[in-house]
Amino acid sequence: MKFVIQRDQLMTAVQNVMKAISSRPVVAILTGIKLEARKDGITLTGSDSDISIESYIPAEEEGIIHVDHIEEGSIVLQSKYFPDIVRKLPEQIVEIEVDESLKVTIRSGKAEFNLNGQDAAEYPQLPKLQTDDSFELPIDLLKSLIKQTVFAVSTMETRPILTGVNMRLADQTLTFSATDSHRLASRTVPVTETTNEFSNVVVPGKSLNELNKIMDDSEEKIQISVTNNQILFRTKHLQFLSRLLDGNYPETSRLIPDASKTILYVSTKDLLHTIDRASLLAKEERNNVVRLTTKNNNMVEIASNHPEIGNVTEEVSISSMEGEDLKISFSSKYMIDALKVIDYEEVKIAFTGAMRPFIIQPVEDDSILQLILPVRTY
Known part of the structure; x- marks a missing residue:
């Protein structure tokens, strides 16, 4: 040679x-x-x-x-x-x-x-994927699907299926979802040029992170082929083959509340930075808990306190609020992770009470959904 x-x-x-x-x-x-x-x-x-x-x-x-x-x-x-x-x-x-x-x-x-x-x-022969179940996506769209979901996979091997991202294709809509059972991240996109359907395809989070690193941001297409135990991502010069995780992915749609009691509209960046500051004193806690309390005159208070270190409170103005007043505690880490991947200026947060999961979505785009379970603090 x-x-x-x-x-x-x-x-x-x-x-x-x-x-x-x-x-x-x-x-x-x-x-x-x-x-x-x-x-x-x-x-x-x-x-x-x-x-x-x-x-x-x-x-x-x-x-x-x-x-x-x-x-x-x-x-x-x-x-x-x-x-x-x-x-x-x-x-x-x-x-x-x-x-x-x-x-x-x-x-x-x-x-x-x-x-x-x-x-x-x-050297072992790589399996050649024989499949008609292929569809294409622009590379930059696949990268954003990965970015907006993969961070929420579980890092615990106790339930291996949750260490992956679930891909579902039905009615020409592709959905990526990831959960570690305390939060859920999901994103849907239309895929018009295929009639394929699959539901229980779970790609290891590690595989998607590596794929994301190698793909250049571009509008070129990537071809995705799925078989029962492997998935292949293919561009002109690259083939990326990953095994799929065994087992049934939990039905996450049940977690999503269909009604809400309080809705806040707020600047993504303002809320992110305020929670980030409040979390500085919540570092010792396992969950980095912060508390959100609605106030009059379109304000919410973000607070955190640590008995040995001190406390912090900061008010952040909101565009508007609908529904009841609310006091709720949650993991600052989960909230920061969720807000970081929302590339929109304003988010809508829908609460169903202090002990129920709440939903964060961009005001202009309901294809992106982040759900977080609150933390009991009493």
């Missing part, structure tokens, strides 16, 4: 596949990066058997040559050394050559590295 490649292109592909490589893999060879050279380009693969990432560099694209002098073949290189070598090579042009005995030579400028490779035949 032999090829000459642009270093930047190679580095980007290496960084992408490294996100799937574990330092303690199930199979020893999975600590390596697989390189495969074909006449049309180079494919790099990284996998930890839960997530597999393939990054493809075409030999030529739109008249620009990325890879040249290709002699076909494949090799597995140690991920502990190869990325650092590529990063520190002196020139933009890199030549990689593999001989019969799997010795790998990497040349750039006056630098030459010789590494021992491993036989690519021993």
Whole structure:
């Protein structure tokens, strides 16, 4: 095997596949990066058997040559050394050559590295997803779906199914939801060009976080294919395969109250910053509890107190209020997480009483929903 490649292109592909490589893999060879050279380009693969990432560099694209002098073949290189070598090579042009005995030579400028490779035949074959159940989304839309939900997955392995995000596709509407049983984050988007339907697809939160890091913000499309135990995200140069979580995801729609007693309209940023300040004295508490109390003249008071440290109160003005007065306590962390992902200037918060879950939504967009359970403080 032999090829000459642009270093930047190679580095980007290496960084992408490294996100799937574990330092303690199930199979020893999975600590390596697989390189495969074909006449049309180079494919790099990284996998930890839960997530597999393939990054493809075409030999030529739109008249620009990325890879040249290709002699076909494949090799597995140690991920502990190869990325650092590529990063520190002196020139933009890199030549990689593999001989019969799997010795790998990497040349750039006056630098030459010789590494021992491993036989690519021993690298596990990635499952090829045969599915008609595919649909497409703009990449930037998928990124916002992930951002607005994945933070609410559970970090506790006691209920493994809650460590993932539930994807549902029904009536040409795609819904992402995540819950750790104390809060719920959900977002819906229309998907018009498909008649597919599925309900119990649960993607590990870790997989979605890694996918989010590799995808560039763009309006290009990403193709999503689902089978019963895996999901594939595919763009022109990237394939990201993740296993799905086993088990039935709980029916979260039951948590959402259908009536409310108090509704507040408030600036997202003002409320976020006020709660953030109040939480400074709530750090010691496990839940970082703050208290919200409605006041006259379109004000709410945000307060927090800690018997040993002190207390804080701050009033924040609201645009308007409907319904009954209210006093409620909740986790400042959960509220900050929820407000941070709402990219709208004003939110509407609907309460159904001091001990019932409440809902936060942008005033202009009800496709985004954040639900938080209050905290008992007596």
